[in-house]
Amino acid sequence: MEVLPLTGPHGRDIATWRYPGRYSTYDVGEVVTAADGYWAVVDEGEELLGYCCFGREARVPGVSEEPGTLDIGYGMRPERVGEGLGRAFVTTIVDFAIEEFSPQQMRVLILSWNHRSRKVAEALGFQEGTMVRSVEGDFLVLVRPASRRP
Numbered sequence: 001m002e003v004l005p006l007t008g009p010h011g012r013d014i015a016t017w018r019y020p021g022r023y024s025t026y027d028v029g030e031v032v033t034a035a036d037g038y039w040a041v042v043d044e045g046e047e048l049l050g051y052c053c054f055g056r057e058a059r060v061p062g063v064s065e066e067p068g069t070l071d072i073g074y075g076m077r078p079e080r081v082g083e084g085l086g087r088a089f090v091t092t093i094v095d096f097a098i099e100e101f102s103p104q105q106m107r108v109l110i111l112s113w114n115h116r117s118r119k120v121a122e123a124l125g126f127q128e129g130t131m132v133r134s135v136e137g138d139f140l141v142l143v144r145p146a147s148r149r150p
Helices: 008-015 021-026 086-101 115-123
Strands: 002-005 038-042 048-054 069-076 105-111 127-134 137-145
Touching (some): 008 048, 038 086, 048 086, 086 115, 115 127, 115 137
Parallel strands (some): 069 105
Antiparallel strands (some): 002 038, 038 048, 048 069, 105 137, 127 137
C-alpha cells in the first residue's frame, strides 16, 4: 500500500461510498480534494483502497489543535472493510504522516462503538486518552509518539 496525492476521480469515487448500518456515519457524501488536505491510499495495483487526511480535516467539532500533535483521519473503501487489511492500511498512513509532517505525536479519534478501528489503533501503539462528545457520537481520543514503530 502507498499514500499518493488524491486525484479528482478518487475524490468523486469516495463521495459515492456508503457504509452499512451505524457505520454510515463514516459516509463522506461529498467530493473531497487534495486542496482540502485529502490523500489517496492505493493498493499494489494502484486501485483506490481508501483515503486519509491530516490536521484540521481529521478533527471533529470540539477538538482543538495541539502544538506538536498531528491529527490523522482515514477511511477504507466499504467493500474492503473486514478483509484483515486494517493494520497494514493504518500503518501505511502513520508511516507516511511521520515522513511527511514530522510530528512529535499523533492523534486519532474513533467512535467509541467502533471496536474494530480501536483494536487496530491500539495494536499500532495508540493509547486511549479522553472522550469527546460530538453530534456524530462519543469519540475516543487516542495518541502515540511519532516514533517509526510503537
